[in-house]
Amino acid sequence: MSASINKAAALHALNRAAFGPRPGEVDAAATAGARAYLERQLHPESIPIPPELTAQIRGIRTLGMTPPELFAEFQEPIRAAAKGDIEAKKAARRAARQVVQEAVYARIVRAIYGPRQLQEVLTAFWFNHFNVFAGKGLCSIWIGAYEEEAIRPHTLGRFRDLLGATAKHPAMLFYLDNWQNTAPGAPGARGKFDGINENYAREVMELHTLGVNGGYHQDDVIALAHILTGWSIERPGFAGRMGGFGGMGGGRFGRFARAREDRARPEAGADGFCFYPRRHDYSDKIFLGRKIAGGGMAEGERALDMLAESPATAQHLSFQLAQYFVADAPPDALVERMARRYLESGGEIRAVLETMFMSAEFSDPRVRGTKFKTPYEYVISCARAAGAEVVNARPLAGSMAMMGMPLYGCQTPNGYSNTREAWLNPDGMMMRLSFATAIGAGRLPLNRPPQDYAAGRPDGAADRPMMRPAEFADRPPPPDPAALAMTLGDLFTPNTAAAVENAPPRLRAPLILGSPEFMMR
Secondary structure, X not given: OOHHHHHHHHHHHHHHOOOOOOOOHHHHHHHHOHHHHHHHHOOHHHOOOOHHHHHHHHOOHHHHOOHHHHHHHHHHHHHHOOOOOHHHHHXXXXXXXXXXHHHHHHHHHHHHHOOOHHHHHHHHHHHHHOOOOOOOOOHHHHHHHHHHHHHHHHOOOEHHHHHHHHHHOHHHHHHOOHHHOOOOOOOOOEOOEOOOOOHHHHHHHHHHOXXXXXXXXXXXXXXXXXXXXXXXXXXXXXXXXXXXXXXOXXXXXXXXXXXXXHHHOOEEOXXXXXXXXXXXXXXXXXXXXXXEOOOOHHHHHHHHHHHHHOHHHHHHHHHHHHHHHOOOOOOHHHHHHHHHHHHHOOOEHHHHHHHHHOOHHHHOHHHOOOOEOOHHXXXXXXXXXXXXXXXXXXXXXXXXXXXXXXXXXXXXXXXXXXXXXXXXXXXXXXXXHHHHHHHHOOOOOOOOOOOOHHHOOOOOOOOOOOOOOOOOOOOOOOOOHHHHHHHOOOOOOHHHHHHHHHOOHHHHHHHHHOOOOOXXX
């Protein structure tokens, strides 16, 4: 196999299983072989993380806090000041915005510098799959914990574990309203906690598991909502005060609840999830054609088991993964093999990805460079290729937002699209070219600590992502065009190569980063 073929295969692996190459990575992957690179990425525990990156992430205090701790530190002061000092309330809100900004910073620096690139790609993929909008109420203070606790540990594990972790996390419970889901007439029903809320039950089937054509019906949505009554959020004065505790009540709910004394006590964990027996429907249900006997929290666990084990879920997830990693319209045969591997392995994500990465369809030269980068992928890949020193991630986050993809800013539960038609448009291209010019000319203040970091906008966007040329005397040097071309494998069309060669030196790096080839992965 020639060196150019090796390099092309290595670049393809880096563009799909990573956020593009950093300096020297194409040659290293080509020497080891694309297959070996992919196999190693499938086992991130074998890849050491640089101590400086580990220290950097550990220094982000809010990432290590539990949802109850985050609520106590960042939300309680807002509540306490609600009827008091207006300035104190403003100060508390500014402090709360720090949580999103630190989550944004952690995600970006890990994506740029983390050697476990597939894990970083999958963290973004699965977060998007189980999307939570940071702009909805308490999700803003829980978004970093959600990614850290519910997504990141399960990116290559069993899908059932990932599904369960997201279902129980306070961020998801709040975003899709299941924290309010209460059986009508239950002794804990009052105020906001009075009646069935179907939001999460619908989305967990339509988006997270079975897919829109997965064979479920509205009756299943209703049944699952009843099954998940009482799955809520624990903290003093939050869910407990509004329907979690008190007398047992009467009727069928009281009779079932009195049958076992422990059902009267909420079951809470340190992560903020809590099951409230007095808000649960203990009647038997029919879900996806099967009977689920009334049994408290165990009903929900059984329903999640059924969803994770379904062939429809295997098909839906395999299509989603193949669409992201292979092609906008992935080959049916590949999706079928991936779905079969999912069922054979008990839903092991690593096994499904191995089937995909080692397939002829993935390595087919015809699929290389055919996936149009999302704004997130484009910005991260630019920073990686340029070898940027990122002390301040706000200009990168701000640029993503300006391109229409604010990090943690998708309002709808279906997440951002990863297909060409969603992002290839004139306005988006203008923003990309402006960004390529800015980073290619060294006009992004990435190497300077942000001023008043907590004063940024809630979506993590910078107030002004690009700086004027003379604003900082010590602005980062622009990337060297020749080194940048080598980093990217120097695999440009003759037209692009000629345009770069004939351009003034100061425009060559921006032209490379704004080239049609670099827009693709």
